[in-house]
Amino acid sequence: DTGVSQDPRHKITKRGQNVTFRCDPISEHNRLYWYRQTLGQGPEFLTYFQNEAQLEKSRLLSDRFSAERPKGSFSTLEIQRTEQGDSAMYLCASVPQGTNTEAFFGQGTRLTVV
Amino acid sequence: AQTVTQSQPEMSVQEAETVTLSCTYDTSESDYYLFWYKQPPSRQMILVIRQEAYKQQNATENRFSVNFQKAAKSFSLKISDSQLGDAAMYFCAIGGVGGNKLVFGAGTILRVKS
DSSP: OOSOEEEOSEEEEOTTOOEEEEEEOOTTOOEEEEEEEOTTSOOEEEEEEETTEEEEEOTTSOTTEEEEOTTSSOEEEEESSOOGGGOEEEEEEEEOSSSSOOOEEOOOEEEEEO | OOEEEOOOSEEEEETTSOEEEOOEEEOSOSSEEEEEEEEOTTSOOEEEEEEETTOOSOOEETTEEEEEETTTTEEEEEEOSOOGGGOEEEEEEEEESSSOOEEEOOOEEEEEEO
């Protein structure tokens, strides 16, 4: 399968715990995006990498959130001290080089904070 | 800032008939791209159709076509000969030229009746 892969698909955690999600983009894509989608809403942009450089972060990304893409390949999104409001679907998308080409989405990681 | 509004939370269509999903947007950019994405239940989001704002001609992809009214900032999706497999959440989105950060609407659930 050469699509965007996200792991885990589902995560249930207790409030206050830390969680980390992984995204493996399509191998030749140099751009990678994280979005958050709450129930009944469209995805909201969180952050964006071009290769290993994090070029933009949304104000939605509080200091409890951190994202990395250390070698310009896979990316991780960590949430520290989770809160119930963090419960959402976290989507990753990768995009090839070029002017506004298609974003390819993964199936997402559904986080439930109890 | 860019915003996208989808005013129809839910739509229904009879199999083989035509349905139109509405989308309006706002942007201060002179050049941008508009997208319709489909998100089937528990599956990843896939691109349905894309429109470059500088092109006057409406995009078409098989049974899917758009009505792009730039002055009115309107971008509706028409699905002809609706099929059961078209049932999904549909998101309208806008992206800038410089990067592929997308701003999504809240989505429209499309139900297809047999």
